[in-house]
Amino acid sequence: MKSYLDLVRISAKIRRKQSRMTRLCIVLAVFLVAAIFSMADMEIQSQIYQVIQSNGSWHAAFQGIDGQQEKLIRARAEAENAASYTMVSDGTEGDYLIEGTSAAVMGMDENLTEMMPAVRFQEGGFPDSADEAAVTESVRGQLGLEIGDTVHLTSSAGEELSLTVAGVLEDDSVMGGENAFGLLINSKAVDKYFSNTVESGDVTLLVQFHRFCNIQKTLDDICGELGIDPALVGTNARLLALQFQSNDSGITGLYSVAAVLAVLVTVAGVLMISSSMNSSVARRTQFFGMMRCLGADQRQVRRLVRSEALNWCRTAIPIGLGMSVLVVWALCAMLRAISPTYFNGLPVFGVSWPGLAAGVLVGLVTVLLAARSPAKRAAKVSPLTAVSENAGSARQVRGAVHTRLFHIETALGIHHAAGSRKNFLLMAGSFAFSIILFLSFSPAVDFMNHAIKPLRPSAPDLSVVSQDNTCSIPRELAEELRDNPVIKKVYGRSFACAVPARAGGEEIQIDLVSYEENQFRWAEDAAAQGSLADAEAGKGVMAVKMNAAREFSVGEEIEIDFTSGTKTVNVSGVLNESVFHVSDGSTVLICSEELFRELTGQTDYTVIDVQFQRGVTDRDVEKIRALAGDSFTVEDNREDNSEVRGAYYSFALFLYGFLAVITLISVFNIINSISMSVSARIQQYGAMRAIGMSSSQLLRMIAAEAVTYVVWGMIAGCAAGLLLNWKIFGLLVTDRWGDPWYVPVSAIAVILAVMTAAAVAAVKIPARQIREMSVADTISAM
Known part of the structure; x- marks a missing residue:
């Protein structure tokens, strides 16, 4: 052994079973962070995919600009792709007819199909020459046209234009009204046959900017430099919002809510790991005292505790990340199954690299923050503690146990819970944060039901x-x-x-x-x-x-x-x-x-x-x-129905997935924390068994301790959670739709019921272990 830090690896091998609960806490904390950030990233990606499929990947639309302005916009370094389209006729006025039926005629650059996935060809392809055209499926179905046939377009003035069918398009709203035949031509045909009838307002330039440029600033620069009226510039608002390029105050409010929730998730992870590490340090007080006897100073002890925590991360973080990846895979598969029209582009085994990076980064930061308090506590252990052979049990007594209202075992359980203020605050605080997280996320359900209306059973196809x-x-x-x-x-x-x-x-x-x-x-x-x-x-x-x-x-x-x-x-x-x-x-x-x-x-x-x-x-x-x-x-x-259904189900899976992860973490946190608290006092319980305390009394004592943590956690969590619920509900719902805030009784009932059930389970597990051990084994256990 070349350094005292080598004790970390030796201790990890010897105390692998005892550190299992702490490592499990780190796994759960990393899983919580990585899963939530991965699901958020997955939801953003799925929404971006939907927007691109329905509206296109363009960011800005310039209408009514002249040729010189168009050239300058296309030449800008920020423009990744640009294409124009001309609405010759929208099919509502009867300006052009195909076999007596109104026709919607649109001309466009070929590269516009790259930005508009809704323009899909069933057969053939984009018309190459000015004498070719692509028709919609309705034209082919009703007129019996095939590739290479001729379609005759008649104007209201009686002029007839014959074009060769080069492709067949799927029927889509971009080609005009439901009852109009759709005809797609290229820009050459527009210049050749319709230049006298097309006005500047009929031409629109769509521009896709590079992802990491400041799009809002770029649009302001373009309008200022080229003298373009900002009112003539449209934006793909949903895509800009999803790519964090929107200046809309409502979108900014959503970003703020997301940041608050991310901070809450991080704090929840810190409290969970810190309470677990405090219990681990409490069990090894004598060990740290012996290190002080051998010459270790407080700084070295603190460094040892932090190194031990980072060593646990070597295995805990990959496991937590792996669990989060499995969750993302499951949700991606569910989205593809629920709405294949919109989510067939999502990878079945996709990996959210931002989510994994957030899991690693927040996991390490969380562990280091959580290790600060236990490290200070371990460093304060004096060498005398190691010699006294009473390590971990010599606590300052502030008063006798009160037995007027409760039996002795119940009073002892309450006294154990409240005996260490710092440990009590960490335990109750970690439970409270589970409620705070749940109540903070629950207003998103109301936001979803307002922002994305579910498809009604009566909705017609x-x-x-x-x-x-x-x-x-x-x-x-x-x-x-x-x-x-x-x-x-x-x-x-x-x-x-x-x-x-x-x-x-x-x-x-x-x-x-x-x-x-x-x-x-x-x-x-x-x-x-x-x-x-x-x-x-x-x-x-x-x-x-x-x-x-x-x-x-x-x-x-x-x-x-x-x-x-x-x-x-x-x-x-x-x-x-x-x-x-x-x-x-x-x-x-x-x-x-x-x-x-x-x-x-x-x-x-x-x-x-x-x-x-x-x-x-x-x-x-x-x-x-x-x-x-x-x-x-x-x-x-x-x-439209498929879009509504896909948007609602994706958001619902994302949201309820969040709530399910928070609920699952709450259950594991309570069970793990109570189990570690019992393990830290195993010698005390053995002494109590030795002087005559029965197993049922031990059970009631552990239950009283657990109930104390959980009840105070519920009180604090509901108080702070309702305050945040009110604030977030106001930002997400009231400011947008005017709905007044209401007390989320159902959400409170769900999380309190889950925590109560978890507390019951948390009591039974360690109580059964103690009941099965002999008195001698219990006293000697460490």
Whole structure:
């Protein structure tokens, strides 16, 4: 042995079993930090992936600029990629037609497809020459076009342009409206055929900047130097926010909340490891006293304790990192399974290097910070302590144990817990921080439910809508759709809009809407008052409260003036919301299809909604579109639904994963801390057994000690946690949506129940070990 620090390796081999709990604490602390930071990084990456897939990877869009300004922007060193697109026609005005159907015509640079993954080719590729074009799947499906065929584009002036089909695009919103054929041409074709009709405002330059440049400052410089109106510069706001390039005050508030939570996680790790190391030092007081007898000074003892802690990190940190990687793999696999459309780009076995780096860095810093207090405590051990053979038990007695309120064993347990103020604060503090972490993260659930609306059960994958909002869609179409094997549900609604009515002596206008069986089932959760069953049976109407111009009471009568005469209906109930969008200031009444026909005489639908089975293809959708014909608007919502579903599930997995990790750490921390506290007093328990204390009394004493730590931890944790919960809720929810803060009773109940169950388990494990040991073994155990 060349140095006294070699004792670290020797002690690690001899005391491997005794140091197991401390190493487990370090593993859990590293796992907590690495898992949370890795999940945060995974969530950011998944959101960035979603944004790029839906909106593109561009950062800024310059509209209405001239050719010289465009050249200067493209030449800037900060610009990694730049491409322009020209909206020749959006397909809504009928300026251009393909075989009598409105056409959305867009010209773009070929490299724009690199920044816009939504522009996807099913066949062929980007048109190379000015006489080629790419058509959307709807054009090919309805006109039977193939690669190499000719498509004829006719202008409103009667001019005809023939182009060769070079590729087939997937139908997407970037190519115009749902009922317009999409035609994609290159920039050469725009200059050749449409230069006289295109205005400067129709041309947009999309720019992708280098990742590590200051994008906001760069945009300010560009606008100032080139004289561009900042109002004409758009940004990909979500991508900028996810890449920490946003100046939005709301986004800055989110960054602040994330920083606070990161600090809380670090402090929780410090308290967990520090309490564990304090117990380890307490068990080896005689050892440190002997070192002092051999000539070690206080600085050397402190250095020995810190070196011992770092030696434990050699194995504990890799294990904690490995556990965090497994969690990230599991979450990535779940995201790919839940929403393959948006998350098929996530690697199944991806590794979050920022998360691992945070785990290593915070793990080492946490261990060094946690070792400070135990190192000072070990350095203060005097040489006399080693000679006295009473190491670890000679504590200053501040007063006798109070036995007036409790039995002796219960009073002893409370006395043991409160005997050392520093140890008590560390133990109770580590338990309190579990509650503080849980309550600090819980407002994110409310933020998620506001920011990312979950997909409703009533959300349609495809809708057939009357263009004039009348009951013009035949019921036979709904029956025919029900027979389609790719369709799971078909449900229609009939509308009678802006009908004059009177209620309570007040002249109003109402919108009468019919529901069928499926929609009445979905409305059950929204029923606030009255009877939904009566409305479904045709005995009344349900008034929608959401965005309503006035509120109705159950039993109120409404006189409605239809063309066939005045009819009176009763309000049988009130709904908080509807399955469709309700405009502000509307008065919407829901009734059954039978009552709607009786009141209006109309039998057909205004809207038919469709939900598909799994595995539906674009060809199936095109067949339905062709079946509906050109008289109605067909809205394909599959892409939007997939985006909403993917965004919600990814955030939910990320958030509940956080809460699950915090809960798991809380359980292990309580069990580990109580076990180490018992191990530190093993000689005292042996002496108590020797003088006649029974195993059941020992159990009650250990339980009293555990309850003291946990109860005070609960009190402190709830007090501080509620304060942080209120503050974070204000930043995340109240400042954005105005919702008032509420006491999170369910979150408090969950974490307190988990901590209570963990405390019960923590008592049983060491008590069983002591009960199984003989008195002689217990006394001699170290």
